[in-house]
Amino acid sequence: MTACMGPVGAQAALAFLALPEVRERLDDGDAERLDREGLPPESVVLGGWDGPDLFGVGVLVPFRDGWSIHFYTRREGRRRWARAFGWAVVEVASRSGPAYVQIPLDLYPDVVNFARRFGFRRVDTEPDAYRKGGRRYDREVMQCPEYSAAVVATTMPHRRPRFRPKLVNAGSMSSEKRYSRPALT
Numbered sequence: 001m002t003a004c005m006g007p008v009g010a011q012a013a014l015a016f017l018a019l020p021e022v023r024e025r026l027d028d029g030d031a032e033r034l035d036r037e038g039l040p041p042e043s044v045v046l047g048g049w050d051g052p053d054l055f056g057v058g059v060l061v062p063f064r065d066g067w068s069i070h071f072y073t074r075r076e077g078r079r080r081w082a083r084a085f086g087w088a089v090v091e092v093a094s095r096s097g098p099a100y101v102q103i104p105l106d107l108y109p110d111v112v113n114f115a116r117r118f119g120f121r122r123v124d125t126e127p128d129a130y131r132k133g134g135r136r137y138d139r140e141v142m143q144c145p146e147y148s149a150a151v152v153a154t155t156m157p158h159r160r161p162r163f164r165p166k167l168v169n170a171g172s173m174s175s176e177k178r179y180s181r182p183a184l185t
Contacts, residue, residue, distance in 0.1 A: 003081055005088050008047035008057060010039055016047075016057045022072045025108070028131045046092060048077070048085040055081050058089035066098030066143075082114075090118055090144055099144040104130040104137040112140060120144045 008016075016022060017034060026034070039045060040061055048056035055077025059070040071089055073082045093099040100123075101115050107130070120142035128136040 003048060003050050003055075003084070005046055005048050005085065008045045008054070010045070012047070012054065013039060013045045013057050013059070016054055017072065019074065021075050022057075025072060027104075028133070044092075046089055048073070048081055048088070050077060050081060053077075056085045058085070058092075060089075060093050063100050063102075064098070066100055067093040067096070068100045068102055069093050071101075086114070086118065094144060101142050102126070102129070102139045103142065104132070105140050106137050107132060112142070115142050118144060 014034065017026070023031060039059065042062050044060040044067075046058040046060070047054050048058075054074075056071070056073035058072075060067040061070065062068075069089060071086055073085065090099050099120075101120055103111050103115065105112050121144075122140050123143045124141040126139045126141060129139040130137040
């Protein structure tokens with residue numbers, strides 16, 4: 001089967017984000033906001049498919065001078081597709097500004113290590129910014145210097161992606177003045 005990546009409709013993305021295995025990784029505040037308001041209108045949602053099956057969703061949200069990447073995969077798709085889908089999402093986000101991730105180190109050290117393999121480096125810590133189970137955690141803000149083939153080659157030279165995803169046009173982004181980045185194409 002060939003995997004592909006492209007835009008995902010809001011309803012399909014919300015259904016995916018409501019799956020228990022995905023929902024358990026969401027910040028409590030983000031989960032409540034999704035229930036109340038849905039996805040932010042200025043976000044871009046990308047999906048990864050293995051044939052007809054949606055195995056992952058990448059949500060790009062305007063953040064600082066670039067995009068914050070929120071990336072989720074189903075358990076059964078992680079081993080096979082997570083790394084390659086992650087590279088594709090970072091590449092799309094980096095086309096119009098710096099790519100960031102925000103991860104609570106104490107809860108998800110495996111996710112922090114995954115981001116480091118992509119070349120992300122810590123640029124800031126947001127104290128008590130992540131809420132899970134009634135507790136607050138510091139959130140690491142990490143930035144990918146600039147996505148390029150060189151980043152992929154130097155961060156994981158022995159582990160190439162298993163697929164070259166077909167990138168489907170993600171459409172144009174919000175043109176609000178506070179987000180003065182060019183559209184993703």
